[in-house]
Amino acid sequence: MEKITRISNELKDWILQTLKSGVNPESIVAAMVKKGFDQDFAYLTMLRILNNQSLKTVDGNQSPYMYESIEIAKRGNIITTTDREVKVLLKMDKPCIIYLDNVLSIEECDQLIHLSTNRLQPSEIIDPITGEKKAVPGRTSKGAYYHLNETNLIATIERRIEEITSHPLNHGEGLQVLNYNIGEEYKAHFDYFPANQIDMDKGGQRIATFLIYLNDVGAGGETIFPKVGLSIVPKKGTAVYFHYGNSHGQVDRMSLHSSIPVITGEKWVATKWIRQTTICQNSQMNEVLT
Known part of the structure; x- marks a missing residue:
């Protein structure tokens, strides 16, 4: 074979992300080799990335991300749901970022x-090479x-998120x-x-995130979009x-984001990831139980 x-480019971004999260380079190379990459190529790629050298990618000439009109952006400055009025506080088009008030009551x-307090477990990430869930130093929440x-x-x-975003x-x-301490x-x-981790049986690619803040944070804990x-x-x-x-199946690399360290108090958030198509109920249960 x-x-x-x-x-x-996508895999390069994920390797950079995984390195920043605390995974050592040798583990990433080993995972690449396990997935079918040539060993010498994997080591050379890692060396170039670590040394901030230019790296030729197969999609180096890929067309820029095509921004499209989305339903939530058409709703005006007040979004009315069955049980409340949600106010738009900030809106950015490229990348698409919308900050909303009065989403949840106190x-x-x-x-x-x-x-949630008694069911917290250490947070994990999905390894971009192997697809396995694992804990890493760069994600320290529960x-x-x-x-x-x-x-x-x-x-x-869930029903309110559906009404706000128009995603089923x-x-x-x-x-x-x-929870972040x-x-x-x-x-x-x-x-x-x-690309190698997209499973159409589980709803395909993630296309959007809905992140709810559940408490005020004394200092730190901001969500940063560095680009x-x-x-x-x-x-x-x-x-x-x-x-x-x-x-078109493209993903927006401008959506890079982080949650910076909490300085005072703690931080609680609720996250809803939205896929491109229907997720079957069995897949939902498997995600919760594994």
Whole structure:
């Protein structure tokens, strides 16, 4: 079988992200070789990346990401749902980032934190090379996962997200609640999958993220979009929506983001990842249980 001796921009980005999260270069090279990359090519690629040298990619001439009109951006400055009015506080087109107020009530935020406290587990990432879940130093939060409509509270929040974004409920992964204590962070990363990890049986590529802030943070804990110089300060009940996948199968590399370390207090957020198509219920349950 012929060994792989080419690398895409997307995979290069994910290698950089994985290095920043604390995974050592030898482990990444070993994973590349396991996935069919030529060993010498894998080592040379890693050396070039570590030394900030230019690296030729197979999609070096790839067309720029094509921004498309999305439903949430057409809704005006106030989005009306079944049970509340959500206010648009900030809107950016390229990349698509929308900051929203009054997404959850104070009581709903407190209830979700209380519900999640006793089921927190160390957060993991999906390895961009192997597809395996693993804990890494660059993601130091703890998380709790829910399947769709698991409780009345979860069902209410899921329905509201569907109404705000116009994405069908079954296009979304189950809600994830994350807790960051002092010094904890999630280094710069993308939420979309590398091309070799897209599973159409599980809804295909991630195309958008809906991130809800469940508490105020005394200092630190901002969500940073470094390629556009944007910093979102956590405010209880607000949410940030960002869209990074289009109908042509492209992903927006401008969506790179991080959660910087908490300096004072703690940080609670709820994350909803949205896929390009329907996720079957069995896949939802498997994601929660594994």
